[in-house]
Structure formats: structure tokens, C-alpha cells
Amino acid sequence: MNLLILAGALLAYGGLAASGLSIDRHYADIHGRGKEPAPRLRRRYRSAGWLGIVLSLAACVAARGWHTGPVLWCGLLTAAAIALALLFQYRPALAPRLAWAGAMASVLLVALHALA
């Protein structure tokens, strides 16, 4: 149960981080002033972002059901977004790395949950 919630949190963060990277300001913070993501890359960021956010909802609902699952999802999105806003300002390079690590870990966590 709690493995799924952790996976949901990591997916929410990963999804929001990908969406954030599609925004010029945050992309430039990481890749240098004035840099913009190429149109294809931007589309990819956006799709990955939505995918992460939707998968996060799925994990929350799987963990807590349709009643409180979506509430949990909103809370996790808020917490992840606050963390991301701080990271983008103070440690921008770390933001995408953590997103990757989180995505990998969430796969692992879901697998562990399925096995348990």
C-alpha cells in the first residue's frame, strides 16, 4: 500500500518536473541562458509530464480507492510542486536527475508491490 503511495509521489514529481522543463525559463536555468527546448523535445517533455501525472493518479487510486485516492493525489501534486519550485531555483541541475531516478524507482516500487 505505502509502496504505491511513494511511487505516486515520485511519479507526481517526475511528471511535474518534465512539464516544468518544457517551460523556457526552467530549461534555460539548466542548459544555459537563452536556450530553448527544440519543438520536438518540448512536445516530449509535455507528454512525459502528463503521463507522469496520470500514472501518479493511477497509483494513488490503486493504493487508496476512488474516495480518498484523488485527494491523496492532489496533496502529493502540491507537495511535489513546492519541492520542484524550490529545486528549480536553488539546484536546477538536480531537478531532472531526481525526476529520472524517481521514475526508475517508481517502476521498482510498483513491481515490489505487485510481488508482495
Add this chain to the structure above:
Amino acid sequence: MREGLRQSMAWLHTWSGLLVCWVLLLIFMAGTSAYYRDEITLWMKPELHASAAATASLPPAAIAAQTVAVLQERAPKATAWYIGLPNERNPVVQASWTLPPKKGMSMAERRAAFRKQNVTLDPASGLEVPQARDTRGGEFLYRMHFDLYYMSAIWGRWIVGICAMFMLVAIISGVITHKRIFKDFFTFRPKKGQRSWLDAHNATAVLALPFHLMITYTGIVTLMFMYMGAPTQALYKGDQQAMFAEVFPDNERVKPAKVAAPLADLGPMLAQAQARWGQPVARIVVNQPNDANATVQLVRPSGQQLSNIEPSMTFSGVTGALIASTAEPSGVSSMRRAFYGLHVAHFADTVLRALFFLCGLAGCAMVATGALLWGVKERQKYAKVVAKGGRVGFGVRLVDALNIGAIAGLPIAFGVYFWSNRLLPLAFENRAAMEANCFFMAWGAAMLLAQIQPSRAMWRFQLIVGALLLAGVPLLNVFTTDTHLGATLFGPAGLRPVAAFDLVVCALGALLGYAAWWLKRKEQKAAGKRAEPAPSSTLVQKEAA
């Protein structure tokens, strides 16, 4: 003058927010803390900590039997008994009762009497715990969240409701007026003056927007029967009791038969309910105990559903036979229950509760930064006057002072409330009321000092006082109880709520301390700049000209 939608919404946002922001901050802080009202109450009753530390607990049936035995002795003629079985947030057994109302008793007197009609039992031995100190604990903060204090609950609720409606207007107009809501979604740029305050206000508002919208709207819903009296007037000819009886059939009063009959054993009923729900019962209500019409209502723990009214099973108190289970409420009624449930979040487990708390803190920060932002913006209009040694306008001064008194003063009030709980003599008369008075005396003093001298130094002073009071709470606990952090963190699990209280309050104190330090550094930097005439300042003057 032609104004666009955004400009007019900006105006609405500014004024609907500013007018109520200081009361809103109180409501937000009290409400946020109320998510942990059980934990706060446990912390404020150190006499219960020994029972909380018990590692083993009797089975529910034995606890129920012990509690009934105590209640039979204490209140055999009660109209109802309420028994709360232990859970992870509240590790002791709590029982209370209501007596038939005496004639000529006012509502307030009845409430005051009810507060004294309770006992606490140790879950391991089933024995009565010596009466804990007289305190309202987290209940005071919870009530203040919607009743305020020093006024009748009705007045308090109207004021809180009006503030909530202003808040709803401020949220909606704020979203409309926020031009770059998506582009600036994750943006926070510190050290840029007004820009940074706006970023912080936007971030705390937008990132927790689902919570802010939900909590404001559902907050109004919780008191909707008060704010929207017209339907009751039209359909029930103003008879609110008749309406409540129909809308909340569960709460229907059981009338006594006035014929004595022994109460049946609760054990088999508890077993039946546990078998049906797959989890132990949370609460027991015995209506008209020792009467032929007695009923026993067993309430399921809230968990997987949003509704604020948990499903229950009702048994005959004499034969022990199942009479009724909660009926499925109608669509509209379940909607209201879900809204109400979302607001009070009884369903929240550890993670979700922490997230609600975090969102509540974001709400406090949103209100505080919004109030500060008005002062920062307005002050700029006086930049030239102040540079020539003049003064800012009355409005700016007033808002500055109220900001200090609310944003830095309220944490002081909370701190003093917790300290008074430990330091007031146990035999103090009306101790619980005195603790509340301490809260408001501290807040009043902070407000008054802020009005006398609304300056940077006052900001720093009040922030430091608040920081010391809150961060000192774990230390206070060391000297006034046996359950210090060493015992609560590494001891039995029942004491974890006490440890969590110490740590969270200490962390909030550290945050205030950081704010005071940050102000000091900013002042030093400003002083350094003034000392050496920097070329940049002349540049600014040229630009301004």
C-alpha cells in the same frame, strides 16, 4: 475610465483579500493546527502519557465492559454515554456522558457542564486514569477556527463565514487576474523585493490551489444551514429541528420508556460489527442506558470514504439484537457529507494528514505574503516622501502594524498557549479558560506593541520571541514532564504523537528564527549600501527621473 477584466479583478482581489486577511490568518492557523487536535490534546495532558505508553491493550470487548462498569457507577441516569476506543492518534479510552438538561440552563452552561462529564481509562488495565489537568487542548484551537472566542458561537460563525466568502472571492479573482499562471507555475525568484513577495504569494496560492479552493468552499458548506436559512424557512416554516430530524435521521433522539431494564452485554455486538466491517469499532454510543428503550450504536472507523458521517450499526440495548444499519444517504446528502468530510479530513491517515497540514501551512503563507505584498506595493508610493525624511501614510502604517501583530504575533500567542499549559499551577481556578486568556493576552500585547511601533525592529523582536517560544517547546517538555523527546522518540509507539508535536512545533520555531535572521542580514546589507554611495543608486534616481 475603461478597465479590462483583469484590472477590475485585480482590484477585487486586493480588497477582498486585504479586508479580512488578519482574521483569515487566525482561522487558517487554528484550522491547520486542528488537523492534529487529538495529538495536541494528548501533548497538553501529560497525565495521560503513562497510559499512552502502555504497550499492550485489552481486547475491545473487555475495554467496553470496563468502561460500562465505570459509567454505571458514575452516570447511571445519563441520557447517553459516548465511548471512544483507543486508536493510533489517541491511545487512551475516553468516555463522556450527557445528563437530562436542568431547567433554565443556558446553552453555554450546558456545554461547560458537559466538558466536566468525562473519564479517561487506561487501555492496558481498564482502570480509570487520574483526572488530567484542566485544559481544552486542541479542542480550543479547533473551536476557535469557526467559533472564534469571547463571543457567542453564532456571532463567531457569521464572522468566520463572511471571511470565508471574501476568501472565495479573493481566490477566484486572483486566478483570473494572474496572467502568467502556467508560465510562472514553478517560479520563485528570491532577493528581488516586491517581485519575490509576488512570486511567493503566487507559488503558495497556485501550487496548493486545489486545497485552497476546496477548503474555502467546503468550509462554507459545513455551516450552510446557518448561512442559507431560506430553504428551511420555506419548506419547514422555519422549524430547524424538524428539518434536522429529516436530514440527519441518525441523530434522532431516543426517547426513554421510563421503565428500567438492564443493559445487554456489548461484547457480542462488537464482535458482530467487527465481523461485518473487517475492522474494530471506533466509537460506541449508548442512548438511554438502563432504560427499556436503550439503543447501542457502534460506529465504524473512518478511512476509505470521504463522508464525515461514518457508517454505524444500531442494536437494542436490552436484547442486543441488531435494529438498523445506516441507510445509504440520498445523492445530495452524500454530496454534502463528502464536502463536510473533505473539510475535516477524518479519513486522513498519516501521509494524507501531513499533506493536509502542509497545504494548510501554504494557506497561512499565502495569506501572510498577500498582506505583506499590499504593504510593499503601497510603500513605494511614499518612496520619495520617506527619502526626504517624511512619513508613510496612515493606511500603510496601520497595515504594517496589523501585519506584524498577526504574522509574527499569532505564533507568539500559540507559543504562550502551549507554555501556559505547562506553567500555570495545576490547581488554578478555571485553568482551561485561563490558558485561552493567555493566548489572547499574548496576541493582544503583540498587536498593541506593533501599533505603537510598526518597524523592522518590531518585526525582528516579535519573530524572535515567537521562535524562542515555539523552538523551546521540547525543552519545556524536558523540565515539566517525564516524556521528553528521548522517551517519546525511542519509547513505546503510543508516545509518538507527543514526539511529533515537539518536533513539528520546534521546526516551526526554527522557521521563525530563520525569518528573523534573514531580516537582520537584509538590514545590514541595506546599511552597508547606504554607507558607501553606490553608483547603482544614482542610476536608479536617474531612471526614476
